[in-house]
Amino acid sequence: MGEFKKNSTITPIEESMSQWYSDVCLKAELMDYSRTKGFIIYRPYGFAIWENIKNWLDKEFKKTGIQNVYMPSLIPESLFNLEKEHVEGFAPECAIVTTGGNKELDEKLIIRPTSETLFCDHFKNVLNSYRDLPLLYNQWCNVVRWEKTTRPFLRGKEFLWQEGHTVHETEKEAREETLKMLEIYRSMGENLFAFPFVCGRKTEKEKFAGAVETYTIEALMPDGQALQSGTSHYFGQGFCEKFGVKFLGKDNKIEYPYQTSFGVSTRLIGSIIMMHGDDNGLVLPPAIAPIQVVIVTVKDEKVPELKDYARGLKAKLEEMGVRVKYDETDRTPGWKYAEYEMKGVPVRVSVGPRDRENGVLEVVYRYNGEKVSIPEEEFINSIHDIFKTIHQGMYNKAQKYLNEHIYEVHTYDELKDVLSNGRGYAKMMWDGTREVEDKIKEEFNASSRCMPFDQTPFGDVDPVSGRKAKYVCLFARSY
Amino acid sequence: MGEFKKNSTITPIEESMSQWYSDVCLKAELMDYSRTKGFIIYRPYGFAIWENIKNWLDKEFKKTGIQNVYMPSLIPESLFNLEKEHVEGFAPECAIVTTGGNKELDEKLIIRPTSETLFCDHFKNVLNSYRDLPLLYNQWCNVVRWEKTTRPFLRGKEFLWQEGHTVHETEKEAREETLKMLEIYRSMGENLFAFPFVCGRKTEKEKFAGAVETYTIEALMPDGQALQSGTSHYFGQGFCEKFGVKFLGKDNKIEYPYQTSFGVSTRLIGSIIMMHGDDNGLVLPPAIAPIQVVIVTVKDEKVPELKDYARGLKAKLEEMGVRVKYDETDRTPGWKYAEYEMKGVPVRVSVGPRDRENGVLEVVYRYNGEKVSIPEEEFINSIHDIFKTIHQGMYNKAQKYLNEHIYEVHTYDELKDVLSNGRGYAKMMWDGTREVEDKIKEEFNASSRCMPFDQTPFGDVDPVSGRKAKYVCLFARSY
Numbered sequence: 023m024g025e026f027k028k029n030s031t032i033t034p035i036e037e038s039m040s041q042w043y044s045d046v047c048l049k050a051e052l053m054d055y056s057r058t059k060g061f062i063i064y065r066p067y068g069f070a071i072w073e074n075i076k077n078w079l080d081k082e083f084k085k086t087g088i089q090n091v092y093m094p095s096l097i098p099e100s101l102f103n104l105e106k107e108h109v110e111g112f113a114p115e116c117a118i119v120t121t122g123g124n125k126e127l128d129e130k131l132i133i134r135p136t137s138e139t140l141f142c143d144h145f146k147n148v149l150n151s152y153r154d155l156p157l158l159y160n161q162w163c164n165v166v167r168w169e170k171t172t173r174p175f176l177r178g179k180e181f182l183w184q185e186g187h188t189v190h191e192t193e194k195e196a197r198e199e200t201l202k203m204l205e206i207y208r209s210m211g212e213n214l215f216a217f218p219f220v221c222g223r224k225t226e227k228e229k230f231a232g233a234v235e236t237y238t239i240e241a242l243m244p245d246g247q248a249l250q251s252g253t254s255h256y257f258g259q260g261f262c263e264k265f266g267v268k269f270l271g272k273d274n275k276i277e278y279p280y281q282t283s284f285g286v287s288t289r290l291i292g293s294i295i296m297m298h299g300d301d302n303g304l305v306l307p308p309a310i311a312p313i314q315v316v317i318v319t320v321k322d323e324k325v326p327e328l329k330d331y332a333r334g335l336k337a338k339l340e341e342m343g344v345r346v347k348y349d350e351t352d353r354t355p356g357w358k359y360a361e362y363e364m365k366g367v368p369v370r371v372s373v374g375p376r377d378r379e380n381g382v383l384e385v386v387y388r389y390n391g392e393k394v395s396i397p398e399e400e401f402i403n404s405i406h407d408i409f410k411t412i413h414q415g416m417y418n419k420a421q422k423y424l425n426e427h428i429y430e431v432h433t434y435d436e437l438k439d440v441l442s443n444g445r446g447y448a449k450m451m452w453d454g455t456r457e458v459e460d461k462i463k464e465e466f467n468a469s470s471r472c473m474p475f476d477q478t479p480f481g482d483v484d485p486v487s488g489r490k491a492k493y494v495c496l497f498a499r500s501y
Numbered sequence: 502m503g504e505f506k507k508n509s510t511i512t513p514i515e516e517s518m519s520q521w522y523s524d525v526c527l528k529a530e531l532m533d534y535s536r537t538k539g540f541i542i543y544r545p546y547g548f549a550i551w552e553n554i555k556n557w558l559d560k561e562f563k564k565t566g567i568q569n570v571y572m573p574s575l576i577p578e579s580l581f582n583l584e585k586e587h588v589e590g591f592a593p594e595c596a597i598v599t600t601g602g603n604k605e606l607d608e609k610l611i612i613r614p615t616s617e618t619l620f621c622d623h624f625k626n627v628l629n630s631y632r633d634l635p636l637l638y639n640q641w642c643n644v645v646r647w648e649k650t651t652r653p654f655l656r657g658k659e660f661l662w663q664e665g666h667t668v669h670e671t672e673k674e675a676r677e678e679t680l681k682m683l684e685i686y687r688s689m690g691e692n693l694f695a696f697p698f699v700c701g702r703k704t705e706k707e708k709f710a711g712a713v714e715t716y717t718i719e720a721l722m723p724d725g726q727a728l729q730s731g732t733s734h735y736f737g738q739g740f741c742e743k744f745g746v747k748f749l750g751k752d753n754k755i756e757y758p759y760q761t762s763f764g765v766s767t768r769l770i771g772s773i774i775m776m777h778g779d780d781n782g783l784v785l786p787p788a789i790a791p792i793q794v795v796i797v798t799v800k801d802e803k804v805p806e807l808k809d810y811a812r813g814l815k816a817k818l819e820e821m822g823v824r825v826k827y828d829e830t831d832r833t834p835g836w837k838y839a840e841y842e843m844k845g846v847p848v849r850v851s852v853g854p855r856d857r858e859n860g861v862l863e864v865v866y867r868y869n870g871e872k873v874s875i876p877e878e879e880f881i882n883s884i885h886d887i888f889k890t891i892h893q894g895m896y897n898k899a900q901k902y903l904n905e906h907i908y909e910v911h912t913y914d915e916l917k918d919v920l921s922n923g924r925g926y927a928k929m930m931w932d933g934t935r936e937v938e939d940k941i942k943e944e945f946n947a948s949s950r951c952m953p954f955d956q957t958p959f960g961d962v963d964p965v966s967g968r969k970a971k972y973v974c975l976f977a978r979s980y
Contacts, residue, residue, distance in 0.1 A: 057580050057622050058610065061573035065627075066638070069569050090548050094540035095574075095612075095643050095659055096596075101536050117575075118600040119612065122658070123647030124593055131537065133574075133598065133612075143536050148544075153830055159545070163643070164574050168602030179601075180574060351632055 032364075034301050039245045046295055047174040050304045050365045060172045060179035064288070067365060068175075070312035071291055072182060076162065078214055078309075079184065079286070082206045088158040088186060093140040095163070096131035101139050105264045108138060111231025115167040117179075133166040138232065138283060141187040142265035145279075149189065151270040155279060156199075157189040175292035176249070176501055183287035189267065189279045193258070196280035200256040203284040204237045207252045215290070216307035216413050217241060217297050217420035219251060220447070220496065222472035227459055230283075234258040238472055239286075240500075241293040242424050246444035248470035248498040249293050252286035292501075297420055298389070304366030305389050307416050308409035315339055315405070316362040317348040320355045320374035331378050335371070338402050363388065368412050371401075389416050428496070433485050437497070441466035447498045451491035453484035461486060462497055470500035511843075513780050518724045525774055526653040529783045529844050539651045539658035543767070546844060547654075549791035550770055551661060555641065557693055557788075558663065558765070561685045567637040567665060572619040574642070575610035580618050584743045587617060590710025594646040596658075612645040617711065617762060620666040621744035624758075628668065630749040634758060635678070636668040654771035655728070655980055662766035668746065668758045672737070675759035679735040682763040683716045686731045694769070695786035695892050696720060696776045696899035698730060699926070699975065701951035706938055709762075713737040717951055718765075719979075720772045721903050725923035727949035727977040728772050731765035771980075776899055777868070783845030784868050786895050787888035794818055794884070795841045796827040799834045799853040810857050814850070817881050842867065847891050850880075868895050907975070912964050916976070920945035926977045930970030932963035940965060941976055949979035 032045035047053050052068030064072065080090075096119060103109050112135045119131040134140070145157060162184050172178045186203060190196040204221060211219040219239035229236035233255040240248045259278040262268070271277045298305040308314050317336055322328040332348045339346040347367075349358050355372065362370055370386045377384055383401050386393045389412055401408075427446025431437040440448040441462070448468075452458060462468050477494050484491045511524035526532050531547030543551065559569075575598060582588050591614045598610040613619070624636060641663050651657045665682060669675040683700060690698040698718035708715035712734040719727045738757040741747070750756045777784040787793050796815055801807040811827045818825040826846075828837050834851065841849055849865045856863055862880050865872045868891055880887075906925025910916045919927040920941070927947075931937060941947050956973050963970045 054623060054626060056573050056619065057577055058573040058575050058619075059577075061575065063573070063619075063623055064571035066568035066570055069571055072571075073569065089545035090552060091545055092543035092548055092551075092643075092661060094535050094537040094542070095645065096537050096540065098536055098538075114603055116600075116602070117598050117610075119596050120599045121595075121597040123595070123649070131596075140535065140537075140542075144533060144542050147533060153832070164571075166574065170602070182571060353632070 032301070032303060035244070035299075039296075042299070042301075043292075043296060044174065046299055046303050046364075052291070052295075052304075053174050058179075060169065062174050062178055062180075064182070067312055068291060071294070071306070071310055072288055074310040074312070075210070075214065075290060076184070079206070079210065080162075082209075083160055083184075083186070086158070086202065086206075087156075088160050088188075091159050091161055092163070093134070093137050093144070093161060095134055097134055097137075097139055099130045099132060101143060102132050104139060105232050105261060108232040108261075112136065112167075115169065117166045117168055134163070135165055135167045136285075137161065137163075137185055138187065138261060139265070141283075142261050142267055142281075145189055145262075145267045146265055149267060149269050149279070152191055152272050155189060155191045155269065156195065158186075158199075159188065160184055160186040173292075175288055175295070177289075181287045181289065183285050186282070186284045188282045189262070190281070191269075191271070191279060193280045196258075196282050197256055200235070200237060200254050200282045200284070203282070204239065204254040207239045207254070207284075207286060210286075211239065211241070211251075212417065214307070214309045215294050215297070216309070216416035218417070218424055220248070220424070220472060220474065222474040222496065224253075225459055225471050225473070225495070227456055228471060230255045232257065232260060234260065240470060240472055240498075241297060242427055242446055242498070243293070243296045243501070244423070246427060246446045246499065248447065248472075248500040249289070249296070250470065250500065251290055251293050252284070254284035255282060257281040257283065298416060299366070303364035305416070306366035306368060307413050308368045309413060311366065311368050312345060313347045313362070313365070313367045314344050314409065315346040315369045315371060316358075316367045317346065318355050318358045318362075318370065318372045319348075320372055325375045325378075328373060328375065328378060332373055335373070335383075335398070335402075339405060342402060342405055344405055369408065387412060430480055431485065432481055437462070437485060438466065441468045441497065441499065444499055447496045449494065449496050450486075451479060451481040451484055452493050452495040453487050453489040454492035455487065455489070458484060458486045466497075466499070468497045468499050470496070470498040472496045511780070511782060514723070514778075518775075521778070521780075522771075522775060523653065525778055525782050525843075531770070531774075531783075532653050537658075539648065541653050541657055541659075543661070546791055547770065550773070550785070550789055551767055553789040553791070554689070554693065554769060555663070558685070558689065559641075561688075562639055562663075562665065565637070565681065565685075566635075567639050567667075570638050570640050571642070572613070572616050572623070572640060574613055576613055576616075576618055578609045578611060580622060581611050583618060584711050584740060587711040587740075591615065591646075594648065596645045596647055613642070614644055614646045615764075616640065616642075616664055617666065617740060618744070620762075621740050621746055621760075624668055624741075624746045625744055628746060628748050628758070631670055631751050634668060634670045634748060635674065637665075637678075638667065639663055639665040652771075654767055654774070656768075660766045660768065662764050664764040665762060667761045668741070669760070670748075670750070670758060672759045675737075675761050676735055679714070679716060679733050679761045679763070682761070683718065683733040686718045686733070686763075686765060689765075690718065690720070690730075691896065693786070693788045694773050694776070695788070695895035696772075697896070697903055699727070699903070699951060699953065701953040701975065703732075704938055704950050704952070704974070706935055707950060709734045711736065711740060713739065719949060719951055720776060721906055721925055721977070722772070722775045722980070723902070724775075725906060725925045725978065727926065727951075727979040728768070728775070729949065729979065730769055730772050731763070733763035734761060736760040736762065777895060778845070782843035784895070785845035785847060786892050787847045788892060790845065790847050791824060792826045792841070792844070792846045793823050793888065794825040794848045794850060795837075795846045796825065797834050797837045797841075797849065797851045798827075799851055804854045804857075807852060807854065807857060811852055814852070814862075814877070814881075818884065821881060821884055823884055848884075848887065866891060909959055910964065911960055916941070916964060917945065920947045920976065920978065923978055926975045928973065928975050929965075930958060930960040930963055931972050931974040932966050932968040933971035934966065934968070937963060937965045945976075945978070947976045947978050949975070949977040951975045
């Protein structure tokens with residue numbers, strides 16, 4: 023069966039973005055469905071993207087002094103229930119272990135949907151004096167949340183993520199940490215994914231269960247819907263008070279410290295697929311592409327020396343630090359072109375007998391389809407510049423799209439037009455009330471709202487309530 | 502409380518190896534107990550050791566073409582039950598999820614104790630023809646096994662590991678893969694942990710549930726007990742037949758492929774602690790030490806320039822690729838010496854006012870307590886040679902210990918003497934019967950048995966049964 027799969031086409035984006043998305047996930051071999059309903063399998067190609075994201079983020083975290091730890095995957099119900107808002111936020115999504123070693127358990131165990139409670143309980147044990155602060159911890163792990171409807175990478179019963187948890191001596195330091203981590207996430211969009219995230223603060227209603235403030239990064243997808251892609255929370259002292267996390271201060275008094283948490287998940291893979299993909303499949307920015315250059319030889323069955331030439335080319339590119347694949351299988355060049363186009367490999371090099379004689383490579387860029395002839399030596403020496411050009415081209419396109427799809431709305435009708443027609447973000451002066459938030463959600467199904475850092479007002483009145491406006495806020499439909 | 506912890510001493514090894522081990526785990530801050538009974542917390546220092554192991558192994562795996570994937574953490578009971586021996590082997594240790602999203606589940610889900618069943622089910626979906634082979638997959642993940650008695654790193658209800666799963670066209674290739682992976686594990690002992698593993702084949706009784714052959718790496722601990730530290734299995738076609746994993750061969754016939762799996766876990770941390778530790782705590786080989794060099798300044802409150810000097814020294818060592826820490830806290834030098842001794846940091850450098858003037862460093866090696874004075878420049882330039890010397894010294898000591906604790910036994914009394922007194926391995930000519938295996942286990946509580954690759958016989962008769970001997974076999978008590 024599989025040998026024929028590649029020839030089948032994927033659904034065009036215009037026809038159904040949702041079907042296109044599922045097709046790409048499967049046909050680019052990013053994932054597979056599993057026998058565990060609602061759980062996916064991360065196939066090598068999809069997992070390699072996650073590894074590239076993870077390696078980059080892990081380095082950035084460590085530069086700031088963050089250390090990795092690992093907490094139990096199961097949380098006793100009594101511990102989980104200590105923080106009221108937190109429990110209420112997560113209880114409906116919990117998977118619960120009731121049996122272990124053929125015996126019913128004395129106390130039910132919850133598979134971690136997030137680990138604040140375990141971290142707090144541990145902080146209580148290891149934190150003694152100001153000398154121990156700050157505690158800057160992170161863990162890479164799987165979490166389970168019992169979602170009803172699932173979509174590969176975007177929403178699943180299980181996903182992979184990092185959850186950072188830090189404890190600080192002062193409020194100022196903790197607030198700075200919250201924003202420092204948000205900045206790392208923003209920079210990840212710019213430098214790794216080749217698209218800009220919209221960054222801002224969440225509304226009271228939308229913030230994390232137990233947080234004082236939640237900051238978010240969102241990506242605007244080609245269908246005009248926002249995708250929440252990561253969050254950074256400032257907790258104040260709330261969790262520490264509930265869990266009894268205290269320390270001896272410099273002034274010799276016992277105090278509660280200030281806490282943060284922050285996380286991004288494999289959902290990021292979903293944002294990359296949708297942001298850059300096209301009707302031929304995935305389009306990956308070089309920084310996270312598992313294969314940055316693919317080499318295909320043409321007519322190598324007639325000119326076997328071509329294979330040696332291609333292997334040499336591969337070795338030279340690897341010396342330049344490039345992730346390169348030479349597909350030596352006996353499949354046709356046409357099959358290979360389609361395959362690596364589907365997989366979004368940024369640069370394809372094809373070499374036929376004549377190219378080899380001339381020492382010139384035929385190079386095709388995935389993101390814009392451009393085809394150029396480049397002398398071999400020049401290609402090898404400038405490969406990292408080529409990657410930069412591709413990255414910048416992809417970023418500029420995404421930035422342009424975002425700029426063109428944030429609409430300042432001054433009236434209810436303008437708001438309605440933007441949201442009902444899925445045009446993108448409606449940027450509105452908001453009175454800050456839950457009432458307006460709820461109304462916009464109900465009437466236009468716009469569940470994303472985010473208060474950008476730039477709060478320069480462009481009006482005095484909230485067009486929905488007619489009351490005095492307090493904040494600039496972005497509203498959009500969302501995933 | 503914590504400020505005083507360091508001054509308390511740990512139990513001497515002579516008094517109780519078991520209590521010494523628990524003390525070191527806690528006081529070197531490798532782990533902490535958690536509120537989830539039987540589950541531990543990997544603290545930054547302990548987790549960093551695991552990261553160093555993981556990074557090394559991951560590179561070695563990838564050099565051979567292995568790719569990482571991620572499978573669901575939960576396995577439907579029906580899928581888990583497909584392979585009979587496998588189920589019987591693991592069923593008593595399973596943790597079971599019965600509730601998800603406030604609803605009782607239609608089918609119970611088992612938290613993975615290992616993932617053969619999920620891998621096989623996936624292989625069935627993605628394997629089509631010989632062109633897809635070999636499939637060389639690995640995953641890094643947590644697994645849960647409901648152990649009754651637990652000890653940090655050695656045996657827990659949850660641990661971290663890698664599980665490799667590969668599928669091959671031929672038996673020969675699969676058998677080679679099994680041994681190739683065992684060789685990587687052996688080399689990890691030699692090059693990373695600075696001790697030799699005993700490698701060999703497990704007996705019929707002791708092999709993995711569902712395997713045709715199981716190979717093992719074992720470490721002989723200072724108390725004469727063996728610690729199984731990793732396994733590599735050849736599965737033949739058994740799992741593939743049960744799960745319907747087939748492929749179109751080069752001869753155009755549908756065939757079952759040949760399979761392997763292999764894994765090591767955070768148990769390795771336990772073997773390192775016990776192998777090298779002493780009454781002052783942990784002793785780490787430089788290759789996996791999270792901190793390779795620690796700098797302590799003496800009298801820096803009187804000579805503040807010392808701090809700048811130490812920072813400069815740190816920067817120079819970092820440029821040499823060394824993991825170095827300069828502890829600038831206001832704790833006393835004595836506290837710091839004890840702290841980093843406990844943490845097993847291979848090299849300690851202390852700098853006082855006079856040392857700085859003379860440009861000479863006072864250097865202490867953790868593994869043998871040797872104290873030397875070395876001019877700064879020489880120290881920096883030869884730091885990697887110093888690490889090599891330390892590594893070799895640690896390895897030689899461990900190799901000598903192993904050599905001296907493998908006893909060729911020719912009579913039942915000799916066997917009894919070695920095993921009852923916990924002297925180490927009894928190397929015995931074995932008739933290959935389960936009867937003898939069971940008897941040795943029952944009478945001497947010797948649950949480790951391993952048939953080394955070198956099968957040069959040193960006798961004809963099994964001293965336990967009096968029957969004709971078939972194999973050279975190593976017996977020992979074990980963890």
